[in-house]
Amino acid sequence: MIFKDIVNRDIVNLQNCEDEPIHIPGLIQPHGFLIAVDSTTHKITVCSENINQFLSISYEQVLGKKIEELFNEAFLIELNQYQSENTNQTKVFNFTIDKQLFSISMHASVGKEIIIEAELTENQFTNSNSLYNSSKQLLSYIEDSFTLKELTNAVAVAIKKITNYDRVMVYRFDADYNGEVIAESKEEHLESFLGLHYPHTDIPVQARELYIKNHLRIIGDVNYKPVPLYTYAESHLDTLDMSYSVLRSVSPIHIQYLHNMGVGGTLTISLLHKDKLWGLITCHHYSPKYLSQEIRNTVKLHGHFITSQIDVRLLNEEYEIARKTNQAVENLISKQLDFDRSSITQLFQDTSIIELCNSTGISALIGDEIYTYGNTPNHQDIKRLSIFLSHYTEENHFSTNALSRITKDLSFISDEFPGINYHFIGNDYDCIVWYRKQTITDIYWAGDPKKSIEKDKNGLSPRKSFEKFTESVKDSSKPWLKSELTASQNFFNFFQIHLRSILLNEEKENQKKLSEILKETNAELENINWISTHDLQEPLRKIRMMASMLVGDDIKELPKDVQLKIIKMQNSAERMQILISDILKYTKTTAQHSDLEIIDLNILLQEIKEEVSDSLEDNEGQLLISELPTIQGVGFLLKQLFTNIIYNSLKFKSEARKPIISIRENKTSKDKYQKSGNYYKIEIEDNGIGFDNEYSQKIFKIFSRLNDKNEYLGSGIGLALCKKIMTKHNGLIAAEGQPDKGTIIKIYFPKN
Structure with a gap:
């Protein structure tokens, strides 16, 4: 039988690393072995070269054989049970082979292969960090922490205690996948990374996608020598998708990055929220370190607990803000207001109108009138902003804390008021806009984000410097919180109803005036009808009668041009009578x-x-x-x-x-x-x-x-x-x- 490895030998460097197929390296880490089984025939199609270091058999002796020839009936029961469940989940269990205890991980790969991975394991729990105690710790988080920051700090401390890593960090992504360390537990002698930001280039797109699929990633020794995977020629396999593999070898660029950081071993747990990668729990050790499957599962459980609590903790943090903003809205909508324009001025003289969303100012454009309170642009700029926003968004509401990132044409506004909370009233350019002034924010990066790739005598390499780098951001305001946007929406709903009542009241007054005018007009029309019926009809009858007399038997005695003029006069009089008659019919129909x-x-x-x-x-x-x-x-x-x-x-x-x-x-x-x-x-x-x-x-x-x-x-x-x-x-x-x-x-x- 002819054997071949399935190692991916595509040349990868920092210029094409975002295209690196990291899910099919054809290599594994050496602290375990891997086999892949055809789900239909149960033939072993892939085997790692190092299987002989764990079992008394070589990969050449394994490939092409049925799994029944290598493992006992108890193992086959586990495999058959996994296949019968027809699940996408990974099956994990402990199993003894040749008197050695292994942690077995079993999952379906893309295609028809079932990947089976085995790692030597031992019970690493002590009395102080037993699985029971660690699970019980999760319940105490609910009582002992109120905010997300408090929760992530508690989880970082607990995971460090369980795993004994030198450093445990909770890492949160922003909208662009730049990360920030929001919680940390470390050995005392280590420099703190808390509050540092890391550029999105540190974790490429395809790596983030794998973190979504595979929630735990361990590198026991960053200096490991990758182990190739082999198959046999008849299997027709060229690659093996290892997206869910626990032993999958890591990108050499990532290994170099870890070397530059001075890290010896790592553990990473994905934090998913609403099906997106919200953050990571990252554990660093400055020498090689391996964890048993039980401890890994416990750490993963802590990660799941964080993500289950994100919405709750964020709401807790916003609760006090929401209470104050809701009170401000209540102050405004409880006012006894008349349904006239002066009531709008009254609203825009109350400080609650900006407190409801913690803005520095507010403007309202209603027709040709502009109402303001607090710090706002001038009236001309308010109109220009209103026109721009009405064309920019098709939605009735839009908010941003960085107006200059949307358009450079409004720099005269965005330089001072980058924070905009816009609500369209529904008529031309009418709107309400809350404003926030610019805030200068210092962001501390772990190294200069513009130097994520460095050039040395060996060519391009991941950055080596992680020294604190300070960047000042000046084109934005404090972000609008959900509770603040909700409060502004609640006030806007009230204001729309109130404005509609004012307009209806004005329309009612206009209708009354028009009704009076209409009565006077109708009275005049009745007089006109009377005049039309009697005073106008009589002269027209006489004109027609006289004309008919003139064009009688003596018409031949008159000059031809005179005859034509008389006939035209008679026809005009007739048309006038028809017109008056039709007008009377028309008005009679209207009043009938x-x-x-x-x-x-x-x-x-x-x-x-x-x-x-x-x-x-x-x-x-x-x-x-x-x-x-x-x-x-x-x-x-x-x-x-x-x-x-x-x-x-x-x-x-x-x-x-x-x-x-x-x-x-x-x-x-x-x-x-x-x-x-x-x-x-x-x-x-x-x-x-x-x-x-x-x-x-x-x-x-x-x-x-x-x-x-x-x-x-x-x-x-x-x-x-x-x-x-x-x-x-x-x-x-x-x-x-x-x-x-x-x-x-x-x-x-x-x-x-």
Whole structure:
């Protein structure tokens, strides 16, 4: 049988380390051995070279054999049980092989391999750090710690006591995965790392991903010599995914980094919160150090306890802040305020308005008015900021403690007020903004973060200097806490309701004034109607009468130009009478309050057909009426409606064909009004000159005309009157035209 190793020999350096496939090194640490078993055939497909140092057998003798040939029935029961559970979890148990006690770790790899890892183990617990005592310690954390800082400090002390590492740190990531040591327990002679920051480059992306998958990582001796993994040619395996492996060999770059720190052995526990890497518990020893599986599990349990308490402890820390901010909100919303603009000024004179979210100032832009309290930008800059934020975010709320990182165009604001807490009121650029002034923060790094890679005579290497480096951050304010943002949101909700009440009150006053004006106007209109009916109609009748006398039998005796002027005068007077008559009808329809009655449209249209018969005959037209529904309406108004539409069709007939007008109920088409099932749809279709559909709305406007008034007589008020009539019937009217083909008027009557 031919054997081959599966060591990944890709050249890795600091220029490509972020692409290093650290999950498939093909190497393990030497303090244990590894075999991989095909989950289907139970054949051993991968074996570490060092198996002979733990068992009296070589990897050549192991590869290709079935696992049943190497391990006893008790071990196979454990394997079969793991497979039957069909879980992604790692199975850990102690097992004796050749009179040696091993800690066995068993998990499924990507593909169909089951990875089995074995480490010699012993009971490292003493009476002072027994598993029971360590577990009981977790319960005491709940009683003895209130904040997250207190909890992480207690856990660091407990883990150091359990493991006896020289240094134990709790390490927390920020949004960019720069880390900060927030808790530490160490030997007295060691320099403290508490409060130091580490750049995100110290832990590459793929390493962070592995920390999410594999929650515990131990390096017993940073000077270890990696052990290669072997397979046989027939297995067709080129790599083995070791993401969940406890023995997986570490990146040589990380080993060099640990050498530069002077560390001899490490243990790292992942702290996950909401499925993200929140931080790490990192244990350093300055000489080689190995831990039994039991102690590792205990340390992992402490890590899980921290992450389970993150939300609770953060809430505890914010509780006192939340209590004060809520009290400030309560002070404001409990005020007895009138519903007028002066109440806004009253709110913006109370110090609680900035205390509610611990800001240094606040501004509100409402229409053309700006209200401020505390330290804020000037009015012009407030307007510029409001316009920018309305375009920058589609959300109604936005907050940042570093405005300059969002835009450089507002440096005149962000230099002094980098902290912005913005709420959009909902009209143009109206908004409320709370402000925070710049705070100069000193961040202490473990070495200069800009020198995470150093160059020496051997080329590029991880940084060697971890000496404290101070960086001053000047472009930000104190971050907005969740409780502060919640308090500002609560006040904003109250303010929106109050502002709406003010606007409604103002609208109510405006309506009262408009109502008075409308009454006066209506009274004047009644006078105008009276004048129109009597004083204007009479002179027009006389003009028409005199004109008709002049164009009688003696017309031939008059000069031709005089004849034309008299005829024009007569036509103008006639058009004026029609216009006045239509205006009266229009205003009468607007003021009409007649009760609705049941109207059979079939009977109504037959009456109309008789009334328009002379006009139909003069125009050689046809009026076709199909079966129509019975509706509720006002009889004389409905007569006016259909008569106007019929006369319109005759007026705008085509010279190329005789007019045909059909009136029918359309039950088949399903437009947006019919889909509701609440309307009868009546269509009046003609074959006249039609119109372009872009004017389908314009034709219903009063005095609107699409054609030359000299060519087609009329006031342009007919269809506007029709629309008024349909509005009075709680119905709808629409038009659809095709030039030179005809028009369809669609009217919708509500069903009972």
